[in-house]
Amino acid sequence: MNLADTIAAVATPPGDGAVAMVRVSGRRARAIAAATFRPSAGKPLQPRRFTHGFVVDAATGTVVDEVVAAWLPAPRTYTREPTLEVTCHGGRAATAAVLQAILRAGARLAEPGEFTLRAFLNGRIDLAQAEAVRDAVSAPSADAVAMAVAQANGSLSRVIREVRDPLADLGARLEGSLDFADDGVPELDRGTARAVLEAAATRVDALLATAGPGRVRRHGLRVVLAGMTNAGKSTLFNALLGSDRAITSDEAGTTRDAIEEILPVGAAAIVLVDTAGWRPPGEMPVGEAERLSGARTDASIPLADVVVHVVDGTAPHHATAGRERIAALAPGGAMLEVWTRADLHRGLHAGNQVAPGDQFRVSAITGEGIQALRSSLHARAVAGSRGAGSDSGGELLTNARHVDALRRAREAIDRAMAVVAGAMPDDLLAADLRAAVAACSEVTGEMIGDDVLERVFRTFCIGK
Ligand SMILES: Nc1nc2c(ncn2[C@@H]2O[C@H](COP(=O)(O)OP(=O)(O)O)[C@@H](O)[C@H]2O)c(=O)[nH]1
Ligand SMILES: [Mg+2]
Structure with a gap:
């Protein structure tokens, strides 16, 4: 998948409908708009305005469909790339014809979830937010939509950061004392370490306890x-x-x-x-x-x-x-x-x-x-579908991938607590803290491989 390509897809479901929307994102979106959109009043597209007009075949100039187009310059767009949104007639044939005209003008068909993937890779949203976007689409109930929208806006990511950041701070202080032990940097006090670890364990346990209700909220x-x-x-x-x-x-x-x-x-x-x-x-x-x-x-x-x-x-x-x-x-x-x-x-x-x-x-x-x-x-x-305690901050774990990552974070915290309790060497503690931080970061996608990304975005629909 080449992210330098300009991509296009129908963002609305197939079938007869009043209107459908074809979305175009990438460097060439503006040029594609110039080649395929003919404004009815002769005035060119204005940023963030709807303009009535026609999609035409770039080669022949024949009218393909009557549409409303919106030109959205970067970076304030879904993908952070230049974006064109074309609202056309909702039938299968009309939608396909508009898409084909746009593809012929130099776009390629988007992969499933590629718009959201670009939003992620361009740093507009994290991975937990991207997954929540998908969940909002497939939500079976109003409660599930509300939860997904909150998570798409970062509610879960905030809770994860609140768990992760104190562990990362502790790890940084520990590594500092390991690196500069000879320069008089004081050793990390084990009482402080224990307090940080216990607080993190409590919060992770509270979150893990919401996995059952979270699954019911998300799927029914x-x-x-x-x-x-x-x-x-x-x-x-x-x-x-x-x-x-x-x-x-x-x-x-x-x-x-x-x-x-x-x-x-x-x-x-x-x-x-x-x-x-x-x-x-x-x-x-x-x-x-x-x-x-x-x-x-x-x-x-x-x-x-x-x-x-x-x-x-x-x-x-x-x-x-x-x-x-x-x-x-x-x-x-x-x-x-x-x-x-x-x-x-x-x-x-x-x-x-x-x-x-x-x-x-x-x-x-x-x-x-x-x-x-x-x-x-x-x-x-x-x-x-109701979470139990307030320790989870009202947040529910709705995703098996997140549950798995937090379980591993919890195990690493446990090992770290054993190191502290057993007065074992600091470098063991540092390794366990790194593992705990890494597992938390998997949820928000800071530390994941391409295989995980591919697996996550494969579950999206085309056009999202
Ligand atoms: N009188 C009456 N017949 C019922 C009722 N519920 C089901 N039936 C009949 O019982 C038969 C078997 O029902 P069905 O739902 O196919 O059973 P299943 O094998 O458990 O799925 C059908 O002929 C139904 O019309 C009911 O509440 N009252
Ligand atoms: Mg039956």
Whole structure:
């Protein structure tokens, strides 16, 4: 990827829309604008103003589309490079034609995330901010957007610096005393070192404790519907979503693949997963596909934040086997229980394994119980995405890469504390401090290899 190239891409999603936006960034953006944009009033593009006009083919002069163009000189742009933004008609053909005209005038198609990569490489944002930009795009809920926007504006990076800087200072003082020991620079006082390390450990622990809520905030609460075949899982899935997403039938084994959909609940989100049912005790799966789909269901249970055990209310004797299977697959996991077909039976078949408040009677026919279940899931989604203490400064770790780096930082802090406690040599302490600082710096991307960069930006969409 040559960063001296001028890049272009459609920044809006494909398909029919009122408008679409083609973005151009790089040294030649101004020349490309001159070659492809013809202002309607004859007046040239003004910086940071919208100008109505036409995109034309640079070679033939034929009109490609009617557009509004904005010329954004460097460095106050997303990438810090000269940027041209062309808002054109939103159809696939119009968008493609505008992009082609711009590419023919000397731009190349941007790689996924390349605009944001340039913003990072040009020092406008750090890596944690770049990742938050991506997360804002894919956020499933208003809460997730708000978190991503805060992080894109540096909220997490600030917290990381607050952890890292005292460790870096301590390391610098230590290295100073090591280098100039003969020149009368005093040795580092171990009490000071211990205090700095303990403060950092407390903050890193508080941050690491937010990884669970952070994941729920970013992706939504993962709720898996599981139970015996024909219990009414797919019917419940559709009722909760309010759409006929999954096929339902009175034939056992209709659902073969786990399917998932985002269910917005207030400002939070649930990832609702419908699974293939298990055969009740005494029945065998019919065929290879059903055996495979049963295994897939089993695999989805430990990944759930909440398992909803769906029981056919007219077949209460199936409940125990389902509960046992779920408990074996996800020991200690959160479980709700839903008794379906409330229109055909009375009462809940309580067992001592499920708390009464966690049991629901529902009917897909009358709609009974659906709202109560949805409210309960909503409360869990909100609670599950809330950070616990104030030690994390209200910040949540939403990214596995950050969690991994901070775990390594924490290990290095632990080793440093052992050096201090064991009165071991200062150069060991210096090495552990360097490791802790380096791990913190990975989060913001000051100390990372090209492989990490490539991996991060591969997860972006083209045009971002
Ligand atoms: N009367 C009644 N039938 C239901 C209810 N829920 C599901 N069913 C029926 O039960 C059958 C199996 O439902 P389905 O959702 O496909 O079960 P799954 O195998 O657990 O996904 C279908 O014929 C549904 O129409 C309900 O609440 N009341
Ligand atoms: Mg089903």
